[in-house]
Amino acid sequence: MNRSGLGQIGWAVLAALMVSACGGGGGSSPSSTSSFDGTITGFGSVYVNGVKFETDGSSFSIDGEHGSEDDLKVGMRVRVEGSVNGEHGSASSISYTDELEGLVISNSIASGADVGNMNIMGQTVSVTAETVFESKVMTVTMPDQIAAGMIVEVSGYSSGMGEIQATRIEVKASDLTTYLALHPNGIEVKGIVANHDEQNMKFDLGSMTIDYSSAILDDMPNGNFDMLYVEVKSTAGIDSNTSELIASKVELENHGDMGHDGHDDDEMEIKGMITSAIEGDSFAVNGQMITVNDKTEFDDISKAELLVGVMVEVEGYYRDGEFIAEEVEAKEESSDEIEGIIAAIESGEINTGTVTLNNGMVFSITNETIMEDSRDDGFIADQKFNLQALMEGDYVEIHYYDDNGTLVATKLERDDN
Numbered sequence: 001m002n003r004s005g006l007g008q009i010g011w012a013v014l015a016a017l018m019v020s021a022c023g024g025g026g027g028s029s030p031s032s033t034s035s036f037d038g039t040i041t042g043f044g045s046v047y048v049n050g051v052k053f054e055t056d057g058s059s060f061s062i063d064g065e066h067g068s069e070d071d072l073k074v075g076m077r078v079r080v081e082g083s084v085n086g087e088h089g090s091a092s093s094i095s096y097t098d099e100l101e102g103l104v105i106s107n108s109i110a111s112g113a114d115v116g117n118m119n120i121m122g123q124t125v126s127v128t129a130e131t132v133f134e135s136k137v138m139t140v141t142m143p144d145q146i147a148a149g150m151i152v153e154v155s156g157y158s159s160g161m162g163e164i165q166a167t168r169i170e171v172k173a174s175d176l177t178t179y180l181a182l183h184p185n186g187i188e189v190k191g192i193v194a195n196h197d198e199q200n201m202k203f204d205l206g207s208m209t210i211d212y213s214s215a216i217l218d219d220m221p222n223g224n225f226d227m228l229y230v231e232v233k234s235t236a237g238i239d240s241n242t243s244e245l246i247a248s249k250v251e252l253e254n255h256g257d258m259g260h261d262g263h264d265d266d267e268m269e270i271k272g273m274i275t276s277a278i279e280g281d282s283f284a285v286n287g288q289m290i291t292v293n294d295k296t297e298f299d300d301i302s303k304a305e306l307l308v309g310v311m312v313e314v315e316g317y318y319r320d321g322e323f324i325a326e327e328v329e330a331k332e333e334s335s336d337e338i339e340g341i342i343a344a345i346e347s348g349e350i351n352t353g354t355v356t357l358n359n360g361m362v363f364s365i366t367n368e369t370i371m372e373d374s375r376d377d378g379f380i381a382d383q384k385f386n387l388q389a390l391m392e393g394d395y396v397e398i399h400y401y402d403d404n405g406t407l408v409a410t411k412l413e414r415d416d417n
Helices: 176-182
Strands: 018-020 035-043 046-048 051-054 059-062 077-085 088-096 100-107 116-120 123-135 151-158 163-173 187-192 194-197 202-205 208-211 216-218 229-234 249-252 267-279 282-285 288-291 297-299 311-319 322-330 336-347 353-357 362-365 370-373 395-403 406-415
Touching: 035 267, 046 077, 051 077, 077 151, 100 123, 116 151, 123 151, 123 370, 123 406, 151 176, 151 187, 163 176, 187 202, 267 288, 353 395
Parallel strands: 035 370, 051 088, 059 088, 123 163, 216 249, 288 322, 297 322, 362 406, 370 406
Antiparallel strands: 018 035, 018 267, 035 046, 035 077, 046 051, 077 088, 100 116, 100 151, 100 187, 116 123, 151 163, 187 229, 194 202, 202 208, 229 249, 267 282, 267 311, 282 288, 311 322, 336 353, 336 395, 353 362, 395 406
C-alpha cells in the first residue's frame, strides 16, 4: 500500500489477544497445554508471537473446515497448539477463524489514506498502519477505495461489543450477489448479544440489529440471549426497509464466552491491548479476564496503569478457573514510518536480522515484525514473503519504534517503487 502520511488510531475498547505457551514464572506447575493465539507475521515455517513454528505433521483448520498451510496468510489471527523451546516451536495444529465477513455500510478512511475506520455490518473496524490489506476486486487497491455494499473479511481483535482492530482486511467481492455465488453459506458476524427482544426475535451485535425470526438456532439456550457470544450468518443480507440483518443461522460460540477456557496449570502468555481496566484485582484483554495477586511482577508498568488501550504482555497460568498473571509487561508500539530503497541486508538463523536503507538508517527485524509483500506492478505478490526473500534495491515501507537507539521494525512492507 502507498501511504500519504502517518497515522495511529487511538483505541479505547479494542484489543489484540495473543496467547502462547510461557516458559517460566512464579512457580506454577509444568504446563499441560501449550497454545498461542496471535497474528501470523511471516513464513518460512509459520511465525506467531515471536515463535517460529515448524509445521511438519501439523493439521490445519480454516473457518471450521480442513485446510493446509497454503491457506494461511500474513495478518491472520490464528490459534496454534504445540510445544515451544525459546523462539522455536512445533505446531500440532493451527486454526484460523475470521472475526467478520460482511457488508460494508460506510467507509470513513480519507481519500489517499490507509488508516481509519469502517462500519461493516454494525461493527466499527479500525484499519491501522500495521493492518495487512488484500483485495480480490481489481478496482480496489487501497482501503480508502472500499465502497458501501462490498463484502470484506476481517481478521483481528474484537471487543465483542462492536469494535474490531483489524490485523488483516481482504476485499472478497464487489456485492452480495457475487459473493453468494461462491459462498452460499452467506456472510457472518460474531459478537456479544445485547438488547435481546425475545418476543420480536431480535437482538443487537454492535450497532447492527439482528432479526432471527427465520433463522436456525444452533446450541442456543431458551430464554434471554443477552451477554452470550454468538455467530450470526445471513444469506438475505440487510433489509432495506428496516436496516436490520436478516439472520439465516445463529450459533452459540465457545459456549457463549469470548475468553479462553483452561485447566489447572495450563500456562499461557497473552499479548494485547487492555479492553477492561483494572478493577480490584482483575482486568481483561480482548474478553479474557486476568487476575493479579501479590506475586505478580510488573515490568515498565504499574497495576494502576492497567488502563483500557494499553498494550501489555501477560505471562501466567490457570488455577480454579481463573487466569493468574505471573508477570505483566508494557509493550512498545510503532510510532514512526519511513519509505526507502534497501541498501543492505543482514539475516540471522531465523527470520531476524537488520536492513539498511539508502539513507543509512538501520532497522532491526525480529520474529514479530510483520513481513508483507504488496507489489502489483508487473509482479505477483509473494504470500510467503520473509526476510530471506528481500533483496537489495527493493522499495519498502517500514513502521518502527526507537528502543534506546535501536530502531525496531514492527512492519516491513515491500511495495512498488
